[in-house]
Amino acid sequence: MIFKKRQFSSYFIIGIIILTICNNAFAQKISQFNIAQYGAIGDGKKLNTEVIQKVIDMANEKGGGRVIIPDGRFLSGTLQLKSNVELYLEKKAVLLGSTNPFDYKKIPMPGLPKSPKTDDHPQMALLVAYNATNISISGKGLINGQGRDLALNVDSLHQNGIVVDPHYSVGANRPNEKMRPKLIGFADCKKVKLTGVSFKNSSCWGLTFELCADMILDGIKLTNRAYWNNDGMDITDCKNVKITNCYINAADDGICLKSYYPGHFNDSIYVSKCTVISGASAVKFGTASYGGFKNVSIENIKIFDTFRSAIAIESVDGGIIENIKVNHIRAKNTGNAIFIRLGHRDGVTPGVVKNIYMGDIRVEIPFQRADIKYDIRADEPGYHNPFPSSITGIPGYKVQNVVLENIRITYPGRATKGQAYFALSRIGKISEKIQNYPEFSMFGELPAWALYVRHAQGITMRNVTLKLKNDDFRPALVFDDVDGVSLNEIKLPNLNKKEIFLKDVQNVKIDNALNSKK
Incomplete structure (x- = not known):
């Protein structure tokens, strides 16, 4: 077959474009880390906090990647999301919050400015991030905090003198929000994206973000009616935030902008x-x-x-x-x-x-x-x-x-x-x-x-x-x-x-x- 000069030039250009696309796709290929392959068990009973955190840390140390929660019910306490890590929940995946208050911890956040309101926001949460960049939660799965049982267990600790809540509401018979873990507590983070995932049943506020920038919350379904004081989304002193196509059903305020x-x-x-x-x-x-x-x-x-x-x-x-x-x-x-x-x-x-x-x-x-x-x-x-x-x-x-x-x-x-x-x-x-x-x-x-x-x-x-x-x-x-x-x-x-x-x-x-x- 004999090509004319103009035809050859056209095919050459097309070939370069295809090669460039392939090279970019290869370069942008996301490293994937399926937690089940590292020992996480999705039976709703086995506590997977340590395994899931190790996978998140591994993805972060390797420059970033997607941490996959596969189909199943994966029980966990506090997890810290880190830079360049995407937490991806498959369609039938459930990240299940533990009902044991001792499975939650406060992540130190020494860089936050002092607030007249509180010195320990955003407090405890199932998913925490601090001073992280380019983090996301995506997929079609569910994050369920099992908030009512968790809050009642917090209350039992107080009533039995095991962990005393200094701000316990005696008249209302309920523990203060500082003692009850949230679903999400992100602070001082940049390039945050939450898309598609469903959230439900926090023991306290639902999704909280403080001093974050460049955030997208899109297509989220949040049902937070497990306990008193269940806010939906709390956005505190954040910049460049876009919240679209979300469904919020909250026992307290739905979309709440705060300034601490x-x-x-x-x-x-x-x-x-x-x-x-x-x-x-x-x-x-x-x-x-x-x-x-x-x-x-x-x-x-x-x-x-x-x-x-x-x-x-x-x-x-x-x-x-x-x-x-x-x-x-x-x-x-x-x-x-x-x-x-x-x-x-x-x-x-x-x-x-x-x-x-x-x-x-x-x-x-x-x-x-x-x-x-x-x-x-x-x-x-x-x-x-x-x-x-x-x-x-x-x-x-x-x-x-x-x-x-x-x-x-x-x-x-x-x-x-x-x-x-x-x-x-x-x-x-x-x-x-x-x-x-x-x-x-x-x-x-x-x-x-x-x-x-x-x-x-x-x-x-x-x-x-x-x-x-x-x-x-x-x-x-x-x-x-x-x-x-x-x-x-x-x-x-x-x-x-x-x-x-x-x-x-x-x-x-x-x-x-x-x-x-x-």
Whole structure:
């Protein structure tokens, strides 16, 4: 066969490309380490901590690789994931947390900055990583912490005087979270990736990350309802985090951003396309808020059966919250829609809460408890009518520049003065509760059914529809000590009463607010 010069050149180039691809594939071939080949036994009874840790260490020492958890039930205590190691769980693989508290240990983390809140975060966990780079957990398997049995065993140690919990809650009959292992505790790590894996049943919080950077959490299913105080994901002072396509069902807060370290922030956080069910708040900033939160975008979130707030944004420890965007939220059977709070629980001076945009939000508030069907339920506040959303600062420190746009919230109504009553004539008597734990119910009975705003500056509401399923004697909107209120296209129920109440409010602009009177 005779080739023309142009044909030869083409075939030569194609050959070089194929050779390059093959060479790259060979160079990038992942070293694989199947734990069963090194003696791990997946019968759910044999403790495999030592074997699995040796395999992880081996992969790390050889420059990295994939540690495979094959089909089976592999029992283990604390494991430390190390740089360049991927923990891969096959489809029928289960990494089973031991129910023996003595199988867990605290990994020293000497490089973490000091926190006013605690000196030993992220505490004990089934999977720990510290100062590691390029680590991942992937596959289609399950990590099961067996949290209820583990927590009850921790409790038994305390009751029998074997390991005494100095912070044991006598009134609630339960051990403190410091004594109960989590599923994941990563700190000071970079290039972290969790994809596809299912997690369930921690004895404490589920997945915790502190001072980490460049993280991807995608396609995770997390069911954490084994015990009290079961948060879903806790992201603390991390940078460049992307959380997408996740399902979280938690007995406590679902996706929780925290800040334990002054001078550090949760910065550049993106959360999208997640479904959250929570016994507390679905998406929450705080309560720990020493450094702060900035440049956070949350969108396309579905929320169901959540006892407290769909979105809670809180700074009470001196932290700064700024440049927050919340968009396209759908929440059903949720006790509260929006809770924004600037308080002063801890820290030298109060923090800052400013520049918050919340748009395209639909929430349905029930009359009954939203968590009524769960076996683990939160404390019920005292006598009250249905709570409104709220935006509150404290005297001298105002929440600044909040935009609520394209919002529709449906409230149950049925408020009665026989259940609870706070007359508008006594509005100045509502307690400030400056140092209290922040919660949508913290003020007790409030004189509004839809939104209560106090100590704020620059509140804009555009195209907001507020609905009632039944009558409510309170006005829809109450503003107290607010500088700058802009209401445009506010749709309120067709009721023969004043729906907007203003006290000590300056620079007010109301356009096209239906069925309302100033």
